Amino acid sequence: MLASRRQKTILFKELAAQLLGLSKEQLTTGGAIFGPTILLLLGVLVLAPMMCATGADDLDAWKSVSNGKEKLATYIADSEREGKLRFHAAKTLVRMGAYTELMDVIQGVDEQQRQFLLRGLAGSVTDKLLKDYKQTEKVRFFLLGYYLLEHIDLLTGANKHGERRDQLLVETMTDWGLDILKQDNGKKIDLGSYALTDVLLAAAMKRPMYAVPILQPAMAGAPNIERFLAINAILSRLEDPTLRHQQSGTLLNYAKKVYPNVSPLLAQAMLKNQNETLLLFLLDCARDYRVPVGTRQAGLEAATTLKEKSLDGLFLVLQTDDPETLNIQRLNALDLIWNYGGTDMLRKALQTLPAGGTWWPTGVDFRAHVDEFCDEKLKPAKDDVRETLVDLVDDPNWVTRVYAMECIMRLYPGDAAKILSPLAKDDTVLKGWHADGETTIAAAVADFVANETQ
Numbered sequence: 504m505l506a507s508r509r510q511k512t513i514l515f516k517e518l519a520a521q522l523l524g525l526s527k528e529q530l531t532t533g534g535a536i537f538g539p540t541i542l543l544l545l546g547v548l549v550l551a552p553m554m555c556a557t558g559a560d561d562l563d564a565w566k567s568v569s570n571g572k573e574k575l576a577t578y579i580a581d582s583e584r585e586g587k588l589r590f591h592a593a594k595t596l597v598r599m600g601a602y603t604e605l606m607d608v609i610q611g612v613d614e615q616q617r618q619f620l621l622r623g624l625a626g627s628v629t630d631k632l633l634k635d636y637k638q639t640e641k642v643r644f645f646l647l648g649y650y651l652l653e654h655i656d657l658l659t660g661a662n663k664h665g666e667r668r669d670q671l672l673v674e675t676m677t678d679w680g681l682d683i684l685k686q687d688n689g690k691k692i693d694l695g696s697y698a699l700t701d702v703l704l705a706a707a708m709k710r711p712m713y714a715v716p717i718l719q720p721a722m723a724g725a726p727n728i729e730r731f732l733a734i735n736a737i738l739s740r741l742e743d744p745t746l747r748h749q750q751s752g753t754l755l756n757y758a759k760k761v762y763p764n765v766s767p768l769l770a771q772a773m774l775k776n777q778n779e780t781l782l783l784f785l786l787d788c789a790r791d792y793r794v795p796v797g798t799r800q801a802g803l804e805a806a807t808t809l810k811e812k813s814l815d816g817l818f819l820v821l822q823t824d825d826p827e828t829l830n831i832q833r834l835n836a837l838d839l840i841w842n843y844g845g846t847d848m849l850r851k852a853l854q855t856l857p858a859g860g861t862w863w864p865t866g867v868d869f870r871a872h873v874d875e876f877c878d879e880k881l882k883p884a885k886d887d888v889r890e891t892l893v894d895l896v897d898d899p900n901w902v903t904r905v906y907a908m909e910c911i912m913r914l915y916p917g918d919a920a921k922i923l924s925p926l927a928k929d930d931t932v933l934k935g936w937h938a939d940g941e942t943t944i945a946a947a948v949a950d951f952v953a954n955e956t957q
Contacts, residue, residue, distance in 0.1 A: 557584075562592045572596065572604045579608045582616055590623045597627075597643050600695075602650050609654065618657050625651055625658055625672045632679045641679070642692050648676045649702045652709045673710040677703060677717045684730055704737045711741055723753050728766055731757060735772055751778035758784065767797030774801055774808075782809050786816035789832055790823040799828075803835050810843045817843075821852065824860040833860075834872055841880045846887045853895055856902040862935060869935030870909070877910035885914040893922055901931045904944060912951050920952045 562578065565571040575592045578584060596605045609620050624647065631644035651658075651672065658668040680703045683692055692699065707714035718734055725731035738750055754773050758765050758781075765788055773781040782805035788794045789802030803820070806813035820836040833856075840852045863869040881888050892914075895907035908926060912919045929944035936942055942950075 557588070559588065559591050562588065562595055566595060566599055572599065572601045575601075576604045576608045579605070579620070580612055580616075582612070586619070586623070589620075590627065593620070593624060594627060597647050598640075600643070602646065605647075606650050606653075614657070617654070618659075621651060621654050621657050622662075622668060625668055626662065629671055629675045632675050638692070642694065645676060645679060645702065646694055646697070648672060649697065649705055652705050655709050669710055670713045673706045673713040674717065676706050677714045680706075681717065681721050681734075684733060685726070700733055700737055704740055707737055707741060711743070711746075715741070715746065719749065719753075722750075723756075728761075728769060732768055732772055739772075739775060747776060748778065751776050751781050754778075755781055755784060763788075763791055763793035765794055765798045767795055767801060770798040770801035774804055777808065779809065779812070781805075783812075783816065786813055786820075789816070789836075790820045790825075792825055792827060796828055799832060803832065803839065806836075806839050806843075814840060814844055814848065818851070818855055821855050822857050822860075824857060826861045829863070830861065834876075837876060838880060841876075846884060846891065849881075849888055850891050850895065853903045853906050854898060854900055856900065856906070858900045858902050860902075862902070864934040866935060867938055869933070870937075873906055873909045874913065876906070877913045881910055882914060889915065896923060897925045901944070904929070904931070905933065908944065908948065916955060920955060923948045923951075 557578070562575065565574045568574070575596050578592045579589050579596075581589070593605055593608075596602075609617055612620065628644045628648040628651065631641050632648075655669050655672070658672060661667055662671065680699055684699060684703075694702065703714075703718075707718060715738070718738055722731060722734035722738065725734060735750060735754065738746060751773075754769070754776060755778075758769060758773065761769075770785055770788070773785055785798070785802040785805040786809065787802070789799045791799070802816075806817055809816075817836045817840050820832055821840065823833065824830065825832055837852060837856070840848050844852070863872065881892075888910075892907045892910050895903050896911070898904050898907065904926065908923055911922050915922065926944050926948045929948075931944045933942045933944060933947060936947065
């Protein structure tokens, strides 16, 4: 227990008397003679213990005072203080969550002191994460490591065990973070405004040569899709072409392993990778009814990147019958074939439409879809597609004839009656074409001609 002020004064008088060769009574009665000397000596004796009085317990106590953070920060910044106690003060700030105050200190000292503090604090981070401490303590120092990454270029050289300081920090943080990611995908720890993946990403961006060799096998061996995609997202942010190519192989292997249950989230990760093999794989998924709808839609998104290279796959989608999704994929595939194949592919596209497939039997849905294709896709190029459409009027495929008929009516109304004369006796039933119910190709042509001549 610290001595009281009165006890200190008595003690200091006794020490002063011994130093001056006086008895306590002489010191008291001779104050007038020796006053200045005694006062000076007493001042020295009083100040000396005060300079040395601050210990670990005092630093801990500052957590509870109103200006405790500022006092601790000032103490850390004082290079005259004992290094062990300065680091104790720094750890106290960490336990208070006062990372900003601590980093302000590091930013404010000269480079030599900054290196001294950074090395010691980095050692504290690895010590806490590698040894048996409480989880809350490990989380605090994991966050400290995140802040230290900003100055990692100053963590030069090796520690007393010969380990590179920057490498040890990044590898330790990465290993520990991935281990936490296994536990409910890291949702059980509180990192304040940061996500666990934010910290892992920062470590990987600062020292990819140390983090990536840990992250890659962790991604390949991920036990669930959430962890797999979380690590993939970290690696993707590094924007390294070689790494991205390696990721594509891991993504493809995972997709094949879980097929046909290729989740839309996995499909989006494959789209973002942009690897051609992945995109073609997704395009193949677009025609498999067992694959989730969101992933099949991603397959057609892949076509927008593949462009002309997607045509073979799009023709396969065009032939696929999928009433569960109202054959929307077929319509989208037809649009994309026009986008990337143009007039050269129009004949093949219309002839590929499956005559035995399901279409839209109620209302006027079928006609509306055909009209949209004629107006939005073919109309801007009506002069170029005319010959093809005319040639397809008598095609054996009734769906092909319907598309040719309707587009001719809409694009060349003045010549349509003559062009469509071969269809005057076509009794093929049309559903989804007339609001009043079923009609025929011949009746549709007759209605058009009658309206045009009125």
